[in-house]
Amino acid sequence: MANLPPFSPPSWARWLLKRLAAYDQLNGSMGDFEEIYHNTASRVGVSAANRWYISELLATLPEYLLQSLLWRIQMFRNIIKTAWRVLKKERLFAAINIFGLAIGLTASLLIFLWVHHELSYERHHAHADSIYRVITVKDAVQNVRVPVTPSALAPQLVSDYAEVAAACRVRQTPQSLQRLDEKTSQMRVQVAFSERALFDCFTHPLVEGRMDAGWDQTPSIILTVNTARRFFGDASAVGEMLELQGQRLSVAAVVENAAGPSHLNFEAVVPLAVLERIDHRYDGESWAGLTLWTYGRLHEGTNADGFEAKTQTLIQAHRPESEYVLQLQPLRDIHLRALEGSDPISTIRLYAGLALFILIVAAINFINLSTARSSRRCLEVGLRKTLGARQSELMMQFQGEALLQTGIAFGLALLLSALLLPEFNALTGTPLKLDVLVSGGRWIMVAALPFVLGGLAGLYPAMVLSAFKPRQVMHKGGGHQFSHHFRQGLVILQFVLSLILFIGALGVARQLQYLQNKPLGFDATRLYYTEMQPMAPEGFEALRAALTAHPAIVSVTRTNMPLLDLGFETDHVFWEGQQPGEKVNVQIRTADAAYLNTLKMTLSQGRFFEAERGVDQGQSCVLNESAVRTMGLDDPVGKWFSFGEEQIRIIGVVRDFHHHSMHTAIEPLVFVHWPLYSRTLFLRINPGQREAAMAHLRSVWPRIRPDAPFQVRSFTAALDALYRNERHTATLVWWLGGLAVLVACLGLVGLTTYTVETVRKEIGIRKVMGATARGIVAQITGKYVRWVMLSIGISWPLSYLMLHGWLQGFAYRTPLSWDLFLSGGATILVLAALTVSALVLRAALVPPVKTLRCE
Amino acid sequence: MELLTVVEEMLLLTVFKLGDNAYGVPIRETVMEMTGKRIVYGTLYNSLNQLVRKGYVRTERGEPTAARGGRSKVFYRLTDYGTEALQFTRDRRSAIWADVPDLA
Numbered sequence: 001m002a003n004l005p006p007f008s009p010p011s012w013a014r015w016l017l018k019r020l021a022a023y024d025q026l027n028g029s030m031g032d033f034e035e036i037y038h039n040t041a042s043r044v045g046v047s048a049a050n051r052w053y054i055s056e057l058l059a060t061l062p063e064y065l066l067q068s069l070l071w072r073i074q075m076f077r078n079i080i081k082t083a084w085r086v087l088k089k090e091r092l093f094a095a096i097n098i099f100g101l102a103i104g105l106t107a108s109l110l111i112f113l114w115v116h117h118e119l120s121y122e123r124h125h126a127h128a129d130s131i132y133r134v135i136t137v138k139d140a141v142q143n144v145r146v147p148v149t150p151s152a153l154a155p156q157l158v159s160d161y162a163e164v165a166a167a168c169r170v171r172q173t174p175q176s177l178q179r180l181d182e183k184t185s186q187m188r189v190q191v192a193f194s195e196r197a198l199f200d201c202f203t204h205p206l207v208e209g210r211m212d213a214g215w216d217q218t219p220s221i222i223l224t225v226n227t228a229r230r231f232f233g234d235a236s237a238v239g240e241m242l243e244l245q246g247q248r249l250s251v252a253a254v255v256e257n258a259a260g261p262s263h264l265n266f267e268a269v270v271p272l273a274v275l276e277r278i279d280h281r282y283d284g285e286s287w288a289g290l291t292l293w294t295y296g297r298l299h300e301g302t303n304a305d306g307f308e309a310k311t312q313t314l315i316q317a318h319r320p321e322s323e324y325v326l327q328l329q330p331l332r333d334i335h336l337r338a339l340e341g342s343d344p345i346s347t348i349r350l351y352a353g354l355a356l357f358i359l360i361v362a363a364i365n366f367i368n369l370s371t372a373r374s375s376r377r378c379l380e381v382g383l384r385k386t387l388g389a390r391q392s393e394l395m396m397q398f399q400g401e402a403l404l405q406t407g408i409a410f411g412l413a414l415l416l417s418a419l420l421l422p423e424f425n426a427l428t429g430t431p432l433k434l435d436v437l438v439s440g441g442r443w444i445m446v447a448a449l450p451f452v453l454g455g456l457a458g459l460y461p462a463m464v465l466s467a468f469k470p471r472q473v474m475h476k477g478g479g480h481q482f483s484h485h486f487r488q489g490l491v492i493l494q495f496v497l498s499l500i501l502f503i504g505a506l507g508v509a510r511q512l513q514y515l516q517n518k519p520l521g522f523d524a525t526r527l528y529y530t531e532m533q534p535m536a537p538e539g540f541e542a543l544r545a546a547l548t549a550h551p552a553i554v555s556v557t558r559t560n561m562p563l564l565d566l567g568f569e570t571d572h573v574f575w576e577g578q579q580p581g582e583k584v585n586v587q588i589r590t591a592d593a594a595y596l597n598t599l600k601m602t603l604s605q606g607r608f609f610e611a612e613r614g615v616d617q618g619q620s621c622v623l624n625e626s627a628v629r630t631m632g633l634d635d636p637v638g639k640w641f642s643f644g645e646e647q648i649r650i651i652g653v654v655r656d657f658h659h660h661s662m663h664t665a666i667e668p669l670v671f672v673h674w675p676l677y678s679r680t681l682f683l684r685i686n687p688g689q690r691e692a693a694m695a696h697l698r699s700v701w702p703r704i705r706p707d708a709p710f711q712v713r714s715f716t717a718a719l720d721a722l723y724r725n726e727r728h729t730a731t732l733v734w735w736l737g738g739l740a741v742l743v744a745c746l747g748l749v750g751l752t753t754y755t756v757e758t759v760r761k762e763i764g765i766r767k768v769m770g771a772t773a774r775g776i777v778a779q780i781t782g783k784y785v786r787w788v789m790l791s792i793g794i795s796w797p798l799s800y801l802m803l804h805g806w807l808q809g810f811a812y813r814t815p816l817s818w819d820l821f822l823s824g825g826a827t828i829l830v831l832a833a834l835t836v837s838a839l840v841l842r843a844a845l846v847p848p849v850k851t852l853r854c855e
Numbered sequence: 856m857e858l859l860t861v862v863e864e865m866l867l868l869t870v871f872k873l874g875d876n877a878y879g880v881p882i883r884e885t886v887m888e889m890t891g892k893r894i895v896y897g898t899l900y901n902s903l904n905q906l907v908r909k910g911y912v913r914t915e916r917g918e919p920t921a922a923r924g925g926r927s928k929v930f931y932r933l934t935d936y937g938t939e940a941l942q943f944t945r946d947r948r949s950a951i952w953a954d955v956p957d958l959a
Contacts, residue, residue, distance in 0.1 A: 032928075059895040063898060
């Protein structure tokens with residue numbers, strides 16, 4: 001009987017049948033199959049039997065599949081139902097778990113949106129990957145990199161190089177536009193002075209009107225849809241007239257708005273021919289100045305490096321004396337990599353890292369709380385196993401619970417994100433929208449997120465919980481040692497991460513405060529500036545008199561550029577005592593006699609320009625201390641200095657002042673009295689008289705700048721803008737740090753509640769034996785305090801390294817003193833100790849009779 | 856007492872007729888003879904399982920045989936409830952048909 005028959009069905013078919021019938025062992029269907037197979041084989045033949053077996057199997061397949069699917073759905077419903085019951089039974093744990101996870105998810109969702117927005121710059125242009133911006137680099141070694149190029153470059157690129165599919169020049173400035181029929185008032189519009197080729201490079205589909213080849217020479221304007229709507233409402237804009245700085249322009253076409261964020265954010269395009277009429281300094285085809293931006297679209301498959309090598313020396317080919325060479329910058333890099341200073345991409349990476357941190361903290365919280373409950377659940381597990389549940393089934397049950405909770409947390413996080421998005425947008429200054437999450441098939445990833453997260457976070461608890469051996473847990477009723485250590489490790493890791501974020505936030509805030517409080521070397525309050533037309537000294541003296549005649553205006557001076565910009569500089573300088581080959585790059589600022597007092601700078605040696613002395617004009621200069629140091633001048637006053645032409649006298653030295661952001665060190669700077677270069681007006685206003693001063697300025701405005709609308713900027717606002725990125729970083733890191741601490745403390749609440757529950761009787765007995773509530777609190781809290789202290793110890797060097805790295809981006813930085821780390825650590829320690837001891841105290845104050853009564 | 860469906864009635868009758876030999880293979884053959892249609896095993900076992908759940912039949916495990924790949928037969932026996940249901944259905948059906956003359 002035990003002998004197997006000499007023939008048997010194909011093994012794969014047999015295996016399949018066995019899998020299918022696995023759930024259904026009652027009716028012996030496998031045996032029946034074998035028997036018929038055997039009969040057929042011995043009567044008709046093996047191949048007939050095989051045929052029968054397989055055809056029977058295939059015919060049965062749908063039925064079996066349906067059955068097993070129904071069974072699975074049943075099972076899933078059962079899991080969810082049980083999970084829901086568990087959740088309701090342990091409300092506090094569930095709430096802490098879900099809330100903690102939701103916070104972490106919200107933070108990371110918002111930051112994901114922001115990172116996505118930053119990375120999506122320029123991506124909407126169809127040729128984004130083959131467009132390059134030409135930048136100008138001085139000397140290649142000095143690393144002065146500016147995005148402006150000579151105006152003759154683009155035409156030459158198109159005519160001489162086959163690799164170039166299209167090239168265009170752009171100058172983008174805000175301009176005031178008005179309808180000729182004056183039905184709407186003047187509006188500020190970001191205007192790109194450019195050419196038709198702009199639309200061959202960048203993607204802006206035509207909506208109405210036409211763009212002829214001759215457009216470049218016509219007095220016309222192309223509007224984006226939004227701008228057209230602002231001026232003309234829903235009516236067609238094509239053919240209408242607009243006025244820009246006295247030029248009448250007819251609307252030639254309307255193009256789509258930019259489909260995504262771009263560094264070119266123009267709202268209207270005007271031919272360069274019009275710019276030539278407005279700005280007399282602009283010269284249409286010249287290799288002399290660096291006047292506008294040049295973009296080139298290369299043909300697909302062109303080697304950009306090879307092309308760069310060919311075009312590098314184009315400026316020098318036309319002007320052999322020039323020190324400038326050209327480089328190509330990929331379009332997509334413009335937003336992500338700065339020409340100088342730290343790259344924005346590093347900030348983006350930092351934020352993404354922070355988001356990941358907080359998500360990890362929240363996930364750890366989840367894992368911790370779920371495993372901490374294990375000893376409560378182990379009896380259940382034992383019972384289920386005794387009744388025949390397999391470990392895999394129990395794992396599914398626990399995974400199901402984790403999934404339910406992450407699912408709810410995810411829903412909550414979506415809700416929170418939607419609520420917080422406006423705030424977040426105001427904070428970061430970005431137009432983020434939630435629909436990014438669901439567009440372009442991304443919803444699949446988003447929808448999968450809670451499953452992945454729930455799967456991962458639930459994996460460990462499920463493994464631990466389902467592995468309990470019935471005999472052990474029924475007997476002792478305790479969890480096991482390993483999971484205890486693991487949990488301890490997780491709590492420590494969680495606190496380390498939270499501490500790094502928290503101390504990081506403190507450090508960033510301190511640096512920002514340092515920047516804002518560091519003496520600038522001049523007084524920025526109530527200082528205003530604006531552009532002005534070039535003026536001969538007599539004309540300017542009359543203007544100065546007209547302005548200071550008003551009591552609200554203290555003093556007026558003029559210079560060549562707003563203080564906070566860099567750029568007007570040269571290394572073609574010579575001085576008394578210069579070593580052969582010694583080179584120094586100096587910033588050039590023009591000034592007049594009123595400059596020093598208007599900006600309230602201090603003189604350290606000699607004197608400043610004086611109005612009475614005609615010799616000062618063009619024949620004297622004043623250095624800053626940094627220039628004196630770099631040039632190695634011992635006694636500078638009276639020595640000569642030169643820009644390569646005639647020698648001029650150094651008449652004084654001013655104290656170093658921050659003429660640029662504190663990311664960069666104070667550079668050598670020289671003041672000269674060149675009135676014709678001075679096209680920026682500085683004004684100091686009396687306290688509390690801003691309105692009066694502005695009203696007066698407005699009345700004098702036509703004399704300051706007849707060709708432009710009234711615009712005066714405040715210096716404090718400009719300074720503010722300079723550190724906007726740092727402020728955003730600080731606010732975000734504050735929020736994230738605070739959230740991480742909150743989540744970690746929530747975790748502590750959960751763990752403590754659990755600990756207290758397991759030792760309720762112990763507390764009762766101790767109290768009966770004479771222990772005080774204080775002693776009990778100290779004992780239990782002590783354990784957690786030790787954990788947190790260990791975390792503090794670990795987090796100090798790590799946060800030091802992180803902050804140290806971040807501060808390297810600043811030339812002037814606050815010292816990382818020990819009290820920063822101490823106060824950060826102490827805050828968290830106190831917070832954690834308070835959280836734990838409050839919970840323990842509540843349990844310790846319960847009269848023993850209540851906890852011990854039932855035995 | 857509920858009236859049996861035609862399939863239930865046929866299966867119960869088969870089990871009854873086969874007596875001690877009522878397991879999967881002969882049950883299937885008999886039903887195929889009765890109806891003249893091929894019956895897929897999946898369907899057969901689902902129907903039999905349903906009969907078990909409703910309490911009309913019970914199962915009994917036989918000896919394993921080599922011809923069955925070392926697996927035992929599972930025999931089906933009518934329960935008392937099953938016998939009763941079959942009887943009830945027969946009575947009702949005869950009553951319905953009693954006063955019907957030849958249809959043709």
